[in-house]
Amino acid sequence: MNSISLTNMILNLPFTSLRAFEAVARHASFSGAADELGVSQSAVSQHVKSLEDWLGHALLTRGARRSQPNRDGARLAQAIAEGLGRISDVCEDIRDKRRADNTIVISCLPGFAFVWLFPRLMNFDLMHPDLSISITTDSGTGGFAEGQADIGIRYGTGHNPGFVVEKLMQEDVFPVCSPALLRGPHPLNDVADLVWHTQLRDEYAPYTTTPPNWEYWARENRLSLPTPARTRRFGQSNLVIQAAIQGIGVALGRGPLVMDALHGGRLVRPFSQTARSPLAYWLVYGEAQKKSDKIARFINWIKREAAQQPPLPASLKSKPRQD
Template sequence: MILNLPFAALRAFEAVARHGSFSDAADELGVGQSAVSQHVKSLEEWLGHDLITRGARRSFPTRDGARLALSISDGLGQISEVCEDIRDKRRDDKTIVISCHPGFAFIWLFPRLLSFDHAHPESAISITTDTGLRGFARSEADIGIRYGTGDFPGYAVQPLMSETLCPVCAPSLLEGSKPLRRLADLAFHTQIRDEFAPTTTELPTWEYWARETGQSLPTPARIRSFGQTNMVLQATIQGDGVAMGRSPLVMDALADGRLVQPFAQTVRSPLEYWLVYPEDQRRQKKIAVFLDWITAEADAQMRRHASLSHRVAND
């Protein structure tokens, strides 16, 4: 009999055991560190034994934990090989597989794919999501869309979009008993933070925006953090608080009025979006077609956002 195994918890535990770090495991899995910790704890409770010895700097598997981690690694590796083989059999010359972070896929890419389908009905797009912090195997995807500084050795790297940063909120927060009109008014509102970020020395945070604009942030009424960018956007649109808006991901909501920019100060983000692919991929016609399309889409969005930002600054 095969047990009804908690696969999400097993995968999280294996990542912690391999990295020796809950934080690194969370980065790999694209979730918050607290979620990984909860998965490991629930697995230990399910088994009735400790699996990880937690330390201040590093965490190590116990003897039972090491046995289990090795078994999970071997099993998932075999499953991965079989899945890749099955996917390769399904893929034909017309399918383009794109690898990107789920937040970017949900917010930016999905709404625009219909225009690609209309323009190129001979091609099919398949999306695979991951943390977006690494390269990818040729069997996994044809093109990666990555967020960071563009450092992906061994791949062709092409800039897709730069981004600017500014606080954003729902229009309802501009009114009410504590209207958001000045920077000091942030003290009466919830600050929404995006936990997802690549490992770099500079991150597009609230603190970065304040430093670059020469301002001092008041202590917010409360802070809410999310490990998925689409959750940050949804909470902000619902009026749950004020978020640091990253232009490619908030421009559509700003344009249709779901979000507003309460302050005019905008700064250039230290990170950008990049197209990443194996060196020889550009010679394939389907890849060249997609790269040309998505580059044109990104350029058009950046022009629209620049125009919108200009109007906000002049209001």
């Protein structure tokens, strides 16, 4: 019986008046409370008066410029503030949960994120304005853990036991450089001309016995790779690509990561030889994600983007050196 009476009491509380009173007590001012609540000072005064009538006790000591809560008023103002604060926390938590439900967290390598994924995300945003993408980058060498992201994009052999694994893109590897190197003092007419240039190397090496490096490319094409003038090593693919674009040296390009720069004219292929990489890009996600609509929409979108990769531009022959 007591619990029923308590429930009825809570349901019948004059919440609008309570909120108005709490604002007055906090500001010690009817005008301050009115400004905060976006109502007239008269409306605030009426709400506080109706609350005092409902309780049968005065709650404020009214003055010309300040209205301070009395002992009972201070107790009530504190209780309201604590209650509203708790309500606010719960509402924010619910809103955060909704935001989380509309966010897709992607885990991938920095190079892939910066060079391939970021430039294409605007397409996804336009197609799915109700969803948002959050990118987390890591080395990718530790495998994909379900708690770290909704879906992973991994570079390697596709070995991720316990997860759904789908191939996103295969890759070919081939030398790329700035067009400026073709016009320099040592144009790249032949592989032997690499002896005059800086060799740019990507130090990222996923677990494999056959990394798609310079030696792999030469071996696959039965070429003799000369010792370069110097070697620069980078730990991220995007840094290798940027160094090549700036004319620092010749890089071994990985198809998906250099395709945009090739078609944009920022990079060229000095030689025609390519090699199919033993590694590829994979989508990795947990079994539970197979039922997620947002994951399905992202997977469909990124597969379409991967399938729309333009063809590899033809290699360019550098002009004969003019002495």
